[in-house]
Amino acid sequence: xxxxxxxxxxxxxxxxxxxxxxxxxxxxxxxxxxxxxxxxxxxxxxxxxxxxxxxxxxxxxxxxxxxxxxxxxxxxxxxxxxxxxxxxxxxxxxxxxxxxxxxxxxxxxxxxxxxxxxxxxxxxxxxxxxxxxxxxxxxxxxxxxxxxxxxxxxxxxxxxxxxxxxxxxxxxxxxxxxxxxxxxxxxxxxxxxxxxxxxxxxxxxxxxxxxxxxxxxxxxxxxxxxxxxxxxxxxxxxxxxxxxxxxxxxxxxxxxxxxxxxxxxxxxxxxxxxxxxxxxxxxxxxxxxxxxxxxxxxxxxxxxxxxxxxxxxxxxxxxxxxxxxxxxxxxxxxxxxxxxxxxxxxxxxxxxxxxxxxxxxxxxxxxxxxxxxxxxxxxxxxxxxxxxxxxxxxxxxxxxxxxxxxxxxxxxxxxxxxxxxxxxxxxxxxxxxxxxxxxxxxxxxxxxxxxxxxxxxxxxxxxxxxxxxxxxxxxxxxxxxxxxxxxxxxxxxxxxxxxxxxxxxxxxxxxxxxxxxxxxxxxxxx
Numbered sequence: 001x002x003x004x005x006x007x008x009x010x011x012x013x014x015x016x017x018x019x020x021x022x023x024x025x026x027x028x029x030x031x032x033x034x035x036x037x038x039x040x041x042x043x044x045x046x047x048x049x050x051x052x053x054x055x056x057x058x059x060x061x062x063x064x065x066x067x068x069x070x071x072x073x074x075x076x077x078x079x080x081x082x083x084x085x086x087x088x089x090x091x092x093x094x095x096x097x098x099x100x101x102x103x104x105x106x107x108x109x110x111x112x113x114x115x116x117x118x119x120x121x122x123x124x125x126x127x128x129x130x131x132x133x134x135x136x137x138x139x140x141x142x143x144x145x146x147x148x149x150x151x152x153x154x155x156x157x158x159x160x161x162x163x164x165x166x167x168x169x170x171x172x173x174x175x176x177x178x179x180x181x182x183x184x185x186x187x188x189x190x191x192x193x194x195x196x197x198x199x200x201x202x203x204x205x206x207x208x209x210x211x212x213x214x215x216x217x218x219x220x221x222x223x224x225x226x227x228x229x230x231x232x233x234x235x236x237x238x239x240x241x242x243x244x245x246x247x248x249x250x251x252x253x254x255x256x257x258x259x260x261x262x263x264x265x266x267x268x269x270x271x272x273x274x275x276x277x278x279x280x281x282x283x284x285x286x287x288x289x290x291x292x293x294x295x296x297x298x299x300x301x302x303x304x305x306x307x308x309x310x311x312x313x314x315x316x317x318x319x320x321x322x323x324x325x326x327x328x329x330x331x332x333x334x335x336x337x338x339x340x341x342x343x344x345x346x347x348x349x350x351x352x353x354x355x356x357x358x359x360x361x362x363x364x365x366x367x368x369x370x371x372x373x374x375x376x377x378x379x380x381x382x383x384x385x386x387x388x389x390x391x392x393x394x395x396x397x398x399x400x401x402x403x404x405x406x407x408x409x410x411x412x413x414x415x416x417x418x419x420x421x422x423x424x425x426x427x428x429x430x431x432x433x434x435x436x437x438x439x440x441x442x443x444x445x446x447x448x449x450x451x452x453x454x455x456x457x458x459x460x461x462x463x464x465x466x467x468x469x470x471x472x473x474x475x476x477x478x479x480x481x482x483x484x485x486x487x488x489x490x491x492x493x494x495x496x497x498x499x500x501x502x503x504x505x506x507x508x509x510x511x512x513x514x515x516x517x518x519x520x521x522x523x524x525x526x
Contacts, residue, residue, distance in 0.1 A: 002064055003037075003074040006057040010044065013051045013303060022059060026067045034060045039074075042191035043304070048295025051304070079173035081112065082518040089524040092117050093517075094237065095250045096224045099153020100506045101497025101513035102252030103207055104174065108517040110214035113526050118211070119222040119239050121257075122150025125204050132157060136334055136424040139396040144221065147345065148256040148337040151220065152204035154471070155506040157335075159327050159348040160195030160203075162187060164507040174510045181206035184350070192308060196350025224253070224260055227267055227493070234492035248492050248520050252513060253499040255474035256337050258379055270479040270488045271375045274501050277324070277472040278385060279362035279444055280432065280465040281332045281344045282404070283419055284457060286357040289328070292456040306352040309359070309455050313447040317439055319363050321447030324472055326359035328352045331422035332466050334397055341386035342393050342400070344423065344466050356422050360469045363436075363443045378475030388435055389468040398426040400435070400468075405461035407432055408445050417462030432467055477501030485519050494519065 011021050023030050040056040058074045061067065093109055095102045098120035109116040121144055122128055128150035131142045147157045155161075160183075162175065172188075178195060179185050182203045187193035195203060208218055219239075226238035227249075236243050253260050265271050286306055290299040293307035306328030313321045330348030337343075346358045370377040392400035401421050406413040412431040421427045433441055452459025478495035479488035480502075487493035494516040496502065496509075503509040 003058045003060055004064065004067065004071045005039070005074040006055070006059065006071055009055040009057055010052045011055065013043075013053055013298065013301065018055070022057060026059075026061075026070060028061065028067065032062045032066075034062060038189045040191060041189050045293055045295075049297060051294065051298050077169060077172055079169050082521045084112075084521060084525045085523040087524050089114070089247075089526065091245055091247045093248045093250065093520050094119070094244065094246050095252060097153070097252035097254055097497070097499070098151050098208075098218065099252060099254050099497065100155055100509040101503065102250065103152070103204070103513065104177070104510040105250050105252060105496065105513035105517040106211050106216055106218075107177065107207060108514055109520065110211045110216040112521050113215070114521070114524075115215035115217070116211070118216065118218045119224060120151055120218065120220050121223040122146070122220065124208070124220045125151040125156065125201050128152075129201060135397075139425050141336065141339060141397070143337055143339065144223070146337045147333065147335045148254065148471070151208065152200065153254055153509075154256065154335070154345070155509075156200050156204055157197055157333060157347055158325060158345055159197055159330060160200040161325065161505065162193040162195065162507045164505060166508055166511060168511050170511045170514050171507060173514070174507060177207065178203055181210065194348070194350075196352075197347050198349040226263065227269075229267070229490050232490055234490055246492070248494065250494045250496050250513070250516050251478065251500055252497045254497070255471055255499045257499055258338075258383070261376060261379060261476055264478065265375060269490055269493065271476050272479060273367060273370065273373070273375050273378045274473075274475060274477045275364055275366040276378060276475055277322070277362035277364050278382070278436070278440070278468065278470050279360060280467050280469055281346055281358050282323075282361040282448075282463060282465055283332060283356045283358045283422065284460060284463045285419060286329050286355060288457045288460065289357045292458075306357065309458075311451040311454055311458070313450045315363075315443035315446045317443055319439065319443035321361070321363050321443050323451070324360040324362055326357070328357050329354045330358055331356070331424070332358050332399075334399070334423065334425050335471065336386065336397065338383070338386070340390050341383070342389035342397055342468060343386050343471060344399060344469055345471065354422065356419065358422070360472060361444065361447065361465070362469055362472055363440050363447070365440065369437070369440065375476065382470045382475055385435065385468050385470055392428070392430050392432070392435065392467065394428045396425065398428050399423045399466050400430040400432060401427040402430060402432040402465050403461065404448060404459060404463040404465060407465055408448065408459075416464065419462050419464050421464055421466060423466050427466065432465055435467055473504045474499050474501045485516050
């Protein structure tokens with residue numbers, strides 16, 4: 001029996017009888033419909049007087065011939081496990097880092113019988129959660145286990161957004177893995193899926209247990225200190241002063257591992273600086289965003305949940321400004337991993353039911369902004385901004401905050417309005433115009449005004465900016481061979497994921513982890 005695909009079925013958000021709409025679309029008797037499966041669901045909110053869900057649906061019918069002119073056979077979308085290679089395996093593959101890239105590389109390798117050894121500098125997720133909570137409540141930072149370092153990576157504390165622009169067969173494998181390990185099944189069909197930080201903590205732990213059940217090892221509080229190569233081939237690594245012999249090492253180190261970036265550069269691994277983006281978190285009342293996106297009729301319609309947005313603007317000085325990592329019904333969270341620096345990020349739980357909406361509002365930066373062509377120039381630029389934000393915040397990791405109106409008018413903020421900062425440690429009202437240079441500041445101001453014309457209320461006077469957002473993506477790229485995915489100059493090292501400069505976000509990092517794991521599997525026989 002064939003599965004047939006309906007590529008676009010528009011259904012009013014008030015309507016509940018999907019089967020009936022399918023039969024109307026296909027012009028068939030309801031008795032002809034055997035089964036239907038939602039492949040994807042998105043929202044069309046262009047006309048605020050009538051919102052629609054838009055479905056991609058696979059169906060099976062008793063009499064397929066009558067509809068074949070209207071729909072086509074559903075494509076096969078199943079990830080195929082990689083083939084084994086021919087070389088003998090001397091040492092088990094090693095993975096550095098247990099964020100999305102390292103996690104999915106480890107999961108696939110363990111599935112295929114390779115029993116990977118994983119080293120993560122931070123703590124396992126339950127203890128890591130306590131360290132993060134302690135920092136958010138008391139301002140006492142653990143520099144090795146925090147929102148950046150530890151089991152699950154930085155994405156564990158950022159809502160678990162799974163959106164990506166990449167079209168890749170591996171995505172279904174990734175989403176199904178998350179569901180099999182505790183995520184809600186709606187991520188398989190939602191257009192902008194998210195797991196929620198409250199669920200993701202347990203999902204990550206469950207994936208770890210599967211890897212261990214498959215014969216893998218995971219060592220926490222285990223920091224990579226050194227790599228030892230001979231004849232341009234990795235031979236050994238040093239973890240917590242212990243030397244480990246290796247043949248294949250996946251570097252899934254995340255975008256905040258500055259000490260590791262420095263070590264790799266000093267060891268001669270080919271690295272180049274990479275553009276990224278910096279800015280603030282912008283917070284609005286979630287009700288305001290709902291009304292702007294859904295209209296008066298639907299702003300409080302339970303079926304729709306908290307509204308999202310995604311905005312872009314090209315500034316007159318050539319800079320690109322955009323919103324990123326939007327957290328409906330979420331909070332702004334302290335996200336540094338270094339003493340005397342302030343970094344912010346956004347986080348939502350599954351229900352997305354907090355009072356404020358927030359997103360990163362950022363401007364692209366490159367070597368001209370870094371004022372350096374050094375491979376680590378972008379990293380030092382990041383670090384400098386984070387130290388300036390710490391000074392602006394006063395002390396104890398309080399964040400610098402300013403009203404949107406005051407930022408645009410170039411005056412310090414002395415009093416807040418309707419929107420209260422959700423940043424948990426504390427905040428200080430200040431003058432964020434002093435944080436960036438004139439070119440970046442000008443672009444951000446233009447962006448806010450222009451985005452307010454696209455999304456009603458975005459440039460709301462009493463919306464607030466919290467600084468500083470710098471960890472949008474890695475400031476470096478570890479160069480690798482396009483075919484083998486190994487380091488461009490040291491064989492056996494596989495740079496992977498966001499920290500290596502090859503992805504941005506949970507899903508694309510997981511995809512990259514799978515790709516490098518496949519290369520290792522293709523090389524060896526068991």
